[in-house]
Amino acid sequence: MNGEESTAGIEAVPYNMADAWARATGHLVKSAVEVNRAALAAYGLTDSERTSGGPSVAYARPEWELHREAAEEGVLTVGDRISFSKTLTDEDVAAFADVSGDTNRLHLEEGFAEESRFGDRIAHGTLVSGLISAALARLPGLTIYLSQDMTFLAPAYIGDRLTATIEVVDDLEDNKYILSTNVHNESDKQLIKGEAVVLIDPIPDTD
Incomplete structure (x- = not known):
């Protein structure tokens, strides 16, 4: 959020990625190596990730949902669609506030948010738009973001089940789309509309 914001009642939290991961995963970690191990242990490639659309560069959790509509497996063409769904939890919002430094009371304090135009706490807009990046990560290949234009149409509330849907609308050649x-x-209300340009590289061979 822009502008001067009151931080009354909010404890100052240092920017510390390790602490954020520890809270998000429920592990007490002591070093960057332990953070990486804890993060990777919390995820695993599901059967759908392993068998749909070829090799994946993204991890998954059982409560997340992924749907692909592709003309040809492992090949990106105009009309291909991917949808990624997850529920935004209180833990998601708290971890994002800690990592990003965006501790706006609108996202963190019930009483404060109830007096706003939204009537309740809402998720950070950037956290919500992050689901688009999650969907892009499920494209066949290694996706590199080049640009993103978007408009925020409505807020997302804590506990909402959100779905990000991406669709290839143009092939710019040279692996750009x-x-x-x-x-x-979950009520099919549109929260964000936008357009992205991505570059798709081959997946690095780490075998």
């Missing part, structure tokens, strides 16, 4: 990027809640 334009995609529509949209986020809806």
Whole structure:
């Protein structure tokens, strides 16, 4: 959020990625190596990730949902669509506030948020738009973000089940693509509409 914001009642939290991961995963970690191990241990490639669309560069959790519509497996063409769904939890919002430094009371304090135009706490807009990046990570290949235009249409509340849907709308050649990027809640209300340009590289061979 822009502008001067009151931080009354909010304890100053240092920017510390290790602490954020520890809270998000429930592990007490002591070093960067332990952070990486804890993070990787919390995820695993599901059967759908392993068998749909070829090799994946993204990890998954059982409560996340992934749907692909592709003309040809492992090949990106105009009309291909990917949807990624997850529920935004209080832990997600708290961890994002800690890591990003965006401790706006609108996201963290019930009483404060109830007096706002939203009537309740809402998730950070950047956290919500991050689901678009999650969907892009499921494209066949190694996705590199080149640009993203978006408009925020409505807020997401804590506990909302959100779905980010991306669709290839143009092939720019040289492995560059334009995609529509949209986020809806469980009531099919559109929260974000936008357009991204990505570059797709081959997946590095680490075997």
